[in-house]
Amino acid sequence: MLTMEDIIRDGHPSLRKVAAEVSMPPSEEDKQILNSLLEYVINSQNPEISAQYGLRPGIGLAAPQINVLKRMIAVHLRDDTGTLYSYALFNPKIISHSVEKSYLQAGEGCLSVDRAIPGYVPRYARITLKGTTLSGEEVKLRLKGLPAICFQHEIDHLNGVMFYDYINHEDPLRPIEGAIAIER
Structure with a gap:
């Protein structure tokens, strides 16, 4: 079982590297x-398990965050209607996105970043992505709201990009013009 000990922190060089494609079919490892x-993301959202193992709650995690430079992400969250998005994907790729932007009003956080970094992170309001599940099924997901933001955050990790790279450092809390503000 992964714990916070397994998650590398901001400043580790692996967080700035581009992860390699996973060859299909994937190895058992x-x-x-x-x-x-x-x-990890499921356990971290369970109050008893997270307290017992000292897990910081998270809704997504990418392989580079545990120092594995391969294109793998996991997401476990509910959208504003209560729909569960629980996916573990090999080689996720955004194949299309809206022009319209959105951002989390509370800002974003990251299991690899131990401090709060205030600021709005512009994201695409809607995305379509493809990836391969653990069972080898290719899925195509159309996402908006929090799920779209979370998937973009995790895919960024595969490309060596951190959420705070997008924040306007002159005025971090300046509303993003024409973007949808999303509450969490």
Whole structure:
């Protein structure tokens, strides 16, 4: 089981590297790693388990965050209607996105960043992405709201990009013109 000890922190060089594609079909080791990413986000949202193991709650985790430079992410969250998005994906790729932007009103956080970094992070309001599940099924997801933001955040990790790279450092809390503000 992954714990906070396994998650590398801001400043670690692996967080700035581009992760490699996972060859299909994935190895058993890659499946185990991807499964452990999903297990972490699910466990971290369970109050008893997170207290017992000192897990910081998270809604997404990417393989580079555990120092594995492969294109794998896990996301486990509910949107504003209560729909569950629980995915562990190999080689996720955004294949289309809206021109319109959105951002989280509360800002974004990251399990690899131990401090709060205030500021709005512009994201695409809607995305379509493709990826391969643990069972080898290719999925195509159309996302908006918090799920779209979370998937973009995790895919950024695969490209060595951190959420705070997008923040306007002159005026971090300046509303993003024409963007949808999303409450969490």
